Amino acid sequence: MNASNTQIQMRKGLLEFCILHIISRGEVYASDMIDELTEAQMIVVEGTLYPLLNRLKKSGLATYKWIESESGPPRKYYTITEDGKAFLATLDQTWESLVHSIQFITTKH
Amino acid sequence: MNASNTQIQMRKGLLEFCILHIISRGEVYASDMIDELTEAQMIVVEGTLYPLLNRLKKSGLATYKWIESESGPPRKYYTITEDGKAFLATLDQTWESLVHSIQFITTKH
DNA sequence: AACGCTACCTTGCATTACCAGTTTCTAGGC
DNA sequence: GCCTAGAAACTGGTAATGCAAGGTAGCGTT
Numbered sequence: 001m002n003a004s005n006t007q008i009q010m011r012k013g014l015l016e017f018c019i020l021h022i023i024s025r026g027e028v029y030a031s032d033m034i035d036e037l038t039e040a041q042m043i044v045v046e047g048t049l050y051p052l053l054n055r056l057k058k059s060g061l062a063t064y065k066w067i068e069s070e071s072g073p074p075r076k077y078y079t080i081t082e083d084g085k086a087f088l089a090t091l092d093q094t095w096e097s098l099v100h101s102i103q104f105i106t107t108k109h
Numbered sequence: 110m111n112a113s114n115t116q117i118q119m120r121k122g123l124l125e126f127c128i129l130h131i132i133s134r135g136e137v138y139a140s141d142m143i144d145e146l147t148e149a150q151m152i153v154v155e156g157t158l159y160p161l162l163n164r165l166k167k168s169g170l171a172t173y174k175w176i177e178s179e180s181g182p183p184r185k186y187y188t189i190t191e192d193g194k195a196f197l198a199t200l201d202q203t204w205e206s207l208v209h210s211i212q213f214i215t216t217k218h
Numbered sequence: 219a220a221c222g223c224t225a226c227c228t229t230g231c232a233t234t235a236c237c238a239g240t241t242t243c244t245a246g247g248c
Numbered sequence: 249g250c251c252t253a254g255a256a257a258c259t260g261g262t263a264a265t266g267c268a269a270g271g272t273a274g275c276g277t278t
Contacts (some may be wrong), residue, residue, distance in 0.1 A: 001168040003199045008121055009265065010207060012234055013118025018214045030256070034206070040213040041206065048235055050258055055234095059110040071166070072255045073243040095211065098119060098151060101206065104149040105127045106194045118234065138227070157266050159227055181224045182274040191277055225259070233264105240259070248251080248255085 011042070017095060018042060019052060020080060020088045023062055029075040053078060063086050118152070126204060127151060129189060129197045132171055138184040140159060162187060170196050 015037075022036050028090065030049055037044045053076075056062035061084035064076040070087060131137060131145050139158055157163045162185075165171035170193035173185040189197065 001164060003196070003203070005264075006125060006200060007234065009122025010126070010203060012121035012265080013115055014207070014211065015235080016118070018211065021217075028115065028204050034218075036181065036214070040210045042210045042214070045236070046235065046257080047239090047259085049233085050256095054148075054258090055110060055145070061110065069244080069255085071245070073257085075256065085202075087112070090214070091115060092110065094116050094119060099160050099208065101149045101151045102123065105145070105151070106130050106201070107201065108145075108203075114233075117266065121234080124266080155226080156268065158226085159225095160265085163227085178224085178275085180276070182226080184225065199275065211267090219278100222276090224273100224275080226272080226274100229269090231267085233266090235263090237262085238260095242255100242257075242258105244253105244255080246251105246253085248249105 014095075015042070015044065015048070015052060016050050016056070017088075018047075018092045019056065019060065020084060020091065023078045024080040024085065026075040027067075027079050029067075031075075034077075056084070060084075067075060112119070123204075124151070124153060124157065126197075126200045128158075128161060128165065129170065129193060129200065132187045133194065133197060136176075136186040138176075138186050140184075141149050165193070169193075179197040 006064050018037060018040075019033060022033050028036075031051070033049060034044055034046070040092060053062065053064075056078075057064065063081055064072045064078045067074065067077045068074045127146060127149075129141060131142050137145075139155065139162070142158060143155070145169055162171065162173075165187075166173065168189060171187050172190055173187045175183050176186045177183045
């Protein structure tokens with residue numbers, strides 16, 4: 001039970017939330033997402049991201065289309081679906097509730 | 110991939126954080142903790158709490174002593190250790206960082 | 219002594235993130 | 249054409265955690 005492991009565990013499930021937000025703003029592919037997450041200090045590796053994207057696709061929350069690159073292999077550009085938008089709205093609420101709950105517990109005299 | 114499951118996943122690792130905060134305020138036993146968490150709208154069941162408390166004990170972050178009840182079997186009253194206080198301080202920082210990261214991602218134009 | 223309640227604990231399952239690779243595809247040099 | 253380098257997507261295997269559904273034991277009441 002060390003701090004780095006706890007950090008990982010705290011982030012569990014929040015990645016899905018972050019990815020949905022990122023793809024809700026426009027078409028991006030995996031490397032773009034990693035860049036954005038890294039900028040926000042949420043380090044993610046490819047091996048984590050790809051299974052997550054496949055889960056989102058399989059659940060109908062996200063979709064993608066192949067777009068050829070000017071240099072290199074084609075890329076999967078992801079976008080959010082209508083179902084994804086609705087789901088994201090509930091996740092926003094869940095996150096708000098969670099923040100309030102933690103606030104309540106951590107600030108109690 | 111439904112909302113309730115996501116809710117569960119989002120809370121992963123945060124329970125440990127909450128429990129440490131609760132026992133840092135004084136001696137409590139399991140039912141007290143569940144009451145406090147429920148009041149904060151963090152639903153927890155016994156099967157989740159007891160293994161977590163054993164982990165905290167085994168890691169030296171928390172300790173307990175048996176106290177007899179006026180009505181019923183004796184109870185384990187938990188308190189935080191010095192190591193637990195130090196660990197809790199790092200968790201406070203981790204939580205702050207996490208909130209900032211999510212804030213950064215969810216509010217980006 | 220039989221029952222119910224309380225408190226503590228255990229087992230099996232599902233989910234998720236990480237690590238360490240592998241495969242596929244394109245571009246460019248020989 | 250052939251080979252290498254690099255980018256992009258993907259794939260087991262492992263570890264950690266929460267949940268559901270139980271089980272065990274002590275205490276008081278009837």
